[in-house]
Amino acid sequence: MNGKVAYAAVFALVALLAVVPSSVAQAQPAAGPPPVASPPAAISPVAPLWMDTSLTADIRANLVETEMTRDEALTLVRGYFGVDYPMFGKIYPTEIRKELPGSAGYVPGIPRLGIPALTESDASLGVANGRHMRPGDQAVALPSSLLTAATWNGALAYASGAMIGTEARRKGFDVLLAGGVDLAREPRGGRTFEYAGEDPLLAGTMVGEAIRGIQDQRIISTIKHFALNDQETGRSLMDATVSDAAMRESDLLAFEIAVEHGDPGAVMCSYNRLNTVYACENDYLLNKVLKSDWSYKGFVLSDWGAVHSTVDAANNGLDQESSYTHDRADYFGQALAQAIDAGTVPESRLYDMVHRILRTMFAKGLFDHPVVKQPINATADLAVAQHDAEEGIVLLKNAHDLLPLSFVKRPSHRITIIGGYADLGVLSGSGSSQVIPIGNTPSLEVMAGGAVRNEQTPTGTIILDPPSPYAAIRAQAPWARVVFYDGSDVAKAASLARVSDIVIIFAQQWTAEGWDVPDLSLPGNQDELIAAVADANPRTIVVVESGTAVTMPWLDKVGAVLEAWYPGNRGADAIARILFGAVNPSGRLPITFPQSESQLPRPQIVGHELAYAHIALEGTHSPFDTDYIEGANLGYKWFKTKNQIPLFPFGFGLSYTTFDYAALKAGGGAALTVTFDMRNTGKLKGMGAAQVYATPPGGVARLIGWSKLDLKPGEARRVSFTADPRLLATFDSTADLWRVADGNYTVSLGSSSADISASATVHMDASTIKP
Ligand code: BGC
Numbered sequence: 151m152n153g154k155v156a157y158a159a160v161f162a163l164v165a166l167l168a169v170v171p172s173s174v175a176q177a178q179p180a181a182g183p184p185p186v187a188s189p190p191a192a193i194s195p196v197a198p199l200w201m202d203t204s205l206t207a208d209i210r211a212n213l214v215e216t217e218m219t220r221d222e223a224l225t226l227v228r229g230y231f232g233v234d235y236p237m238f239g240k241i242y243p244t245e246i247r248k249e250l251p252g253s254a255g256y257v258p259g260i261p262r263l264g265i266p267a268l269t270e271s272d273a274s275l276g277v278a279n280g281r282h283m284r285p286g287d288q289a290v291a292l293p294s295s296l297l298t299a300a301t302w303n304g305a306l307a308y309a310s311g312a313m314i315g316t317e318a319r320r321k322g323f324d325v326l327l328a329g330g331v332d333l334a335r336e337p338r339g340g341r342t343f344e345y346a347g348e349d350p351l352l353a354g355t356m357v358g359e360a361i362r363g364i365q366d367q368r369i370i371s372t373i374k375h376f377a378l379n380d381q382e383t384g385r386s387l388m389d390a391t392v393s394d395a396a397m398r399e400s401d402l403l404a405f406e407i408a409v410e411h412g413d414p415g416a417v418m419c420s421y422n423r424l425n426t427v428y429a430c431e432n433d434y435l436l437n438k439v440l441k442s443d444w445s446y447k448g449f450v451l452s453d454w455g456a457v458h459s460t461v462d463a464a465n466n467g468l469d470q471e472s473s474y475t476h477d478r479a480d481y482f483g484q485a486l487a488q489a490i491d492a493g494t495v496p497e498s499r500l501y502d503m504v505h506r507i508l509r510t511m512f513a514k515g516l517f518d519h520p521v522v523k524q525p526i527n528a529t530a531d532l533a534v535a536q537h538d539a540e541e542g543i544v545l546l547k548n549a550h551d552l553l554p555l556s557f558v559k560r561p562s563h564r565i566t567i568i569g570g571y572a573d574l575g576v577l578s579g580s581g582s583s584q585v586i587p588i589g590n591t592p593s594l595e596v597m598a599g600g601a602v603r604n605e606q607t608p609t610g611t612i613i614l615d616p617p618s619p620y621a622a623i624r625a626q627a628p629w630a631r632v633v634f635y636d637g638s639d640v641a642k643a644a645s646l647a648r649v650s651d652i653v654i655i656f657a658q659q660w661t662a663e664g665w666d667v668p669d670l671s672l673p674g675n676q677d678e679l680i681a682a683v684a685d686a687n688p689r690t691i692v693v694v695e696s697g698t699a700v701t702m703p704w705l706d707k708v709g710a711v712l713e714a715w716y717p718g719n720r721g722a723d724a725i726a727r728i729l730f731g732a733v734n735p736s737g738r739l740p741i742t743f744p745q746s747e748s749q750l751p752r753p754q755i756v757g758h759e760l761a762y763a764h765i766a767l768e769g770t771h772s773p774f775d776t777d778y779i780e781g782a783n784l785g786y787k788w789f790k791t792k793n794q795i796p797l798f799p800f801g802f803g804l805s806y807t808t809f810d811y812a813a814l815k816a817g818g819g820a821a822l823t824v825t826f827d828m829r830n831t832g833k834l835k836g837m838g839a840a841q842v843y844a845t846p847p848g849g850v851a852r853l854i855g856w857s858k859l860d861l862k863p864g865e866a867r868r869v870s871f872t873a874d875p876r877l878l879a880t881f882d883s884t885a886d887l888w889r890v891a892d893g894n895y896t897v898s899l900g901s902s903s904a905d906i907s908a909s910a911t912v913h914m915d916a917s918t919i920k921p
Pocket of ligand 1: 254374582
């Protein structure tokens with residue numbers, strides 16, 4: 151593949167930052183404050199006290215801090231871009247350049263005190279390696295986080311996290327910039343594929359489990375992007391406008407749940423403003439919600455280029471400037487030392503920052519289990535990626551049981567595969583999370599007019615993950631005649647379809663960090679192609695590889711639809727095994743598929759006219775507010791509030807077997823308890839995903855729990871759980887607590903947010919919960 155092109159493309163995305171004024175765009179040495187007068191005492195060659203593992207992380211951190219100079223303290227709160235690239239004219243000292251890990255970030259350690267460096271890699275979908283492109287440096291590309299969310303299987307999210315944590319250690323990284331959990335308020339958002347959908351319970355649980363999996367490998371994971379970085383258009387300045395109560399019940403609840411599950415060592419504050427104040431200097435968000443209400447003990451690091459001040463950022467909760475290279479100025483370098491000297495930032499705040507960083511490094515194992523480079527175990531890691539893909543691909547339509555393709559048995563059977571580069575690999579999303587996968591990565595330039603809408607999307611390099619669906623399908627049906635056509639001529643595709651027993655069309659929607667898709671339709675002429683092919687042969691199966699929801703004007707014409715998201719390094723195998731029945735599909739949508747954009751709270755992305763008119767979105771003022779009028783009722787809750795029927799509802803997904811969800815019993819009073827039976831009523835083994843929603847008095851139904859079970863034909867199992875009371879409550883911003891209202895609540899059991907098979911009414915007593 152063309153390494154240089156990919157490097158430049160990924161790098162360009164990371165560099166979508168403020169244009170640095172010429173006054174600061176000069177070479178700046180990485181200067182810190184002047185050294186203290188007397189040199190620090192030498193540490194004895196015997197293990198220092200803080201290496202005593204029987205002490206708590208806080209005590210161990212305190213012990214190091216007593217030995218530390220202010221100069222040293224300052225080095226821990228300011229990081230470097232991890233590649234040697236003289237961004238904005240900032241030149242690194244030689245000793246730093248030698249140590250850069252060739253990835254997202256680097257914070258030097260303090261060898262005198264045995265403090266290891268923080269070596270940081272992006273890791274939304276595998277250990278990202280798009281930046282340095284060292285020959286042979288490949289990593290297993292996991293499916294997109296949205297696909298992992300679609301498994302509704304916390305154990306798989308954990309396994310995926312453990313897999314990237316293990317690979318990261320072996321590649322020499324001790325911090326993973328993982329844990330994206332911004333809710334899909336804006337399904338056109340370019341990074342929807344890096345997040346876990348639209349529901350706070352599902353997203354928080356799945357992302358929290360992935361973080362737990364990473365950190366069990368004794369490294370640090372972040373959670374990001376805190377908070378409401380829900381669109382890429384104007385992301386560095388836009389002002390997300392939403393009430394305190396609404397975000398506590400939605401976006402912040404997703405973070406809160408994920409923090410409880412995963413206890414991430416660090417929180418990455420986001421680019422955007424939130425209610426007029428930048429997230430990385432937002433006292434409400436960082437000091438009040440995170441550190442006070444949630445008692446968070448880890449540290450807050452900034453997104454790359456998201457710092458805009460020294461005094462406000464330091465006092466309002468930022469603990470580490472991640473990559474001063476990306477910021478307009480060197481906010482936590484000399485400027486922080488000077489602010490401390492001037493008394494505008496208390497010195498105690500610097501030691502709080504340092505304490506949070508060091509205690510996290512102790513707590514997560516960085517001192518006791520330093521990372522050691524060694525080859526990755528690709529075979530084991532690919533198996534995790536495949537399992538994830540097999541459970542997260544969603545069967546959306548299966549007319550007349552067209553799938554599985556078990557009837558394709560004779561050598562005369564002809565399968566025509568059309569489009570989507572299915573002869574090369576499966577699509578991946580782009581940006582800082584890009585993984586250069588295992589195998590022979592197909593070289594792809596940007597596809598103007600093909601898979602990419604050329605006027606509205608920036609150029610870049612699209613990475614396809616091998617193997618190809620064509621090869622994987624041939625492996626499932628070696629006896630059949632399988633042919634591939636790229637789909638460039640619609641008439642030719644239709645005539646091939648006419649003489650085929652089965653047609654499988656691969657449709658693609660490429661999305662990336664840094665820009666949003668203008669709408670949810672398949673780019674280029676794909677809708678026309680699918681309609682023409684399905685008219686020619688109703689036994690047409692559409693496999694969609696997308697970063698988010700897509701619209702499907704051809705849905706009535708086609709026989710079957712599989713939503714494969716970005717399915718990763720074994721995605722093609724997973725797709726083929728589902729098509730031929732080796733795997734029974736069990737994914738469920740973590741995001742609503744609208745019929746059209748007119749059903750969304752905003753018919754167009756806010757700021758799109760500025761972005762597409764190439765008006766600079768950087769400056770001192772926010773060019774626009776994104777007013778989240780839907781409040782806490784995003785996604786399926788918005789559709790319920792507006793009485794709208796989506797194309798496919800949140801939670802939807804078919805199986806090759808059938809399930810019955812019944813015998814619902816719900817108990818109220820002080821706590822809401824739920825019991826029900828799930829039975830496989832079909833002829834095949836398969837996984838059902840029963841979902842339970844509760845509707846508070848005067849409110850909208852909210853997911854309060856689910857159960858995904860693997861059942862044999864005829865097998866039934868009972869499921870019981872107690873609902874988290876926050877999922878029933880509203881947030882009272884004046885009293886600063888959750889309130890469960892006294893009254894009757896409807897509890898609904900079903901196979902999706904819109905297919906309810908049983909309901910019960912319970913009376914709940916009024917109660918309050920401290921955040
Ligand atoms: C992204 C982060 C990422 C960071 C470092 C930023 O552009 O928003 O998600 O972790 O770059 O690569």
